[in-house]
Amino acid sequence: MTEIPEHLLKRSRAAKGKGDEGAASDSTAVTPATDAGAAPVAAGPPAVAAAAAAIPADKPAPEAPPEAHYIEAAKARRRIPAWVLPLVGALPIWAIAFAGTMQQPEVEDPLFTGAEAVYGEAGCAGCHGAGGGGGVGYQLSDGSVWATFPDPVDQMVHIARGSAAIADQGYGAERPGGIRIAGASGNNMPAFPDLTLLxxxxxxxxxxxxxxxxxTSSEAYQEWMEHLREREEEGEEIEIDLELLLDCAHPDITPGATGVGSPDEDHPCPGPHAEGEEVAAG
Ligand code: HEC
Incomplete structure (x- = not known):
């Protein structure tokens, strides 16, 4: 550190002394009798004298600097309220619960995974698109497939039998653009007789x-889904019985269908149907 030259120190001391005098002399406005820089015991009303004395006495004492605004603000600020603590404690519980909602239940559901697997493994996706958007084969998404087949059982016949077997015949329900004609797209839907019924x-x-x-919200549909799920878990392997399917299908939708219902109690018509009902009115 550079030392302050003595003459400068002197000057500063002198300036301070003057300042004190100045401050003290202010009191002269109140008490003209008090002489500037005079001893505190000077004449005048005692209160004024005390005030005059206080000023020069206090001034030179280096006071602790006033606290900065931000420190005062920090001290004045309220602490974290007590009720936050249980919330913090509950955070992991919430995190686990939240993670649970992120999971798509369908992903774990053997019904959904199994169904998607067949669609991929049987090659349907190759001609109809992974999302059913269409390609060589018709679009199957956005309600298109149930516009053609209001009842799933007619769709089952069509997939098992393919479209070459019913070449040039109409099939399906009335839909925008008219009913479907087998082979009209220029390609045939291949037959899939070797899939299991499941x-x-x-x-x-x-x-x-x-x-x-x-x-899928109807009771019948939910029952069908539950039935599929159980059989998927059991690993059922029943062959497709096209005759049975034709008995279950609707004659006005599916060429060759009889609509009489399943003759075999042990093998009811597949798909969702109301209690005791083998075939929806066709
Ligand atoms: C080789 C290509 C190809 C494959 C593989 C294929 N399809 Fe098709 N699919 C078609 C064609 C082409 C049509 C239309 C045929 C026609 O014009 O009659 C069709 C029609 C359909 C239809 C009728 C849709 C409607 O609205 O008329 C359904 C349902 C269908 N396919 C389902 C399937 C399923 C399920 C699979 C897999 C098990 C499958 N397809 C595999 C080519 C294919």
Missing amino acids: ELELVVFHERAVLSGED
Whole structure:
């Protein structure tokens, strides 16, 4: 540190002394009798004298600097309220609960995973698109597939039998642009007689509920889904019985269908149907 030259110190001391005198002399305005820089015991009303004395006495004492505004503000600020603590404690619980909502239940559901797997493995996605948007084969998404087949069982027949078997015949319900004519697209829908019945039902479920957004909320539909799920878990392998499917399908939708219902109690018509009902009125 550079030392301050003595003459400067002297000057500063002198200036301070003057300042004190100045401050003290202010009191002269109140008490003209008090002489500037006079001893505190000077004449005048005692209160004024005390005030005059206080000023020069206090001034030179280096006072602690006033606290900065931000420190005062920090001290004045309220602390974290007590009720926050339980909230902080509950945070991990909330985090776990939240993580739970992020999971798509369908992803874990054997019904949905199984159905999607058949759609991919049987090669449907190759011609109809992974999302059912269409390609070589018709679009199956956005309600298109159930516009053609209001009842899933007719769709099952079409997939098992393909379109070459009913070449040039009309099939399906009245839909925008008229009913479907087999082979009219310039390509045939291949037959899939070697799928198991469960696979056939699963792929139909996938195309309708997942790709085409069919309403699954009815009791009958929910029962069908539960039935599929159970069989998927059991690993059922029943062959497709096209005769049975034709008995279950609707004659006005599916060429060759009888609509008489299943003759075999042990093998009811596949798909969602109301209690005791084998075939929806066709
Ligand atoms: C080789 C290509 C190809 C494959 C593989 C294929 N399809 Fe098709 N699919 C078609 C064609 C082409 C049509 C239309 C045929 C026609 O014009 O009659 C069609 C029609 C359909 C229809 C009728 C849709 C409607 O609205 O008329 C359904 C349902 C269908 N396919 C489902 C499936 C399913 C399920 C699979 C897999 C198990 C599958 N397709 C595999 C080519 C294919």
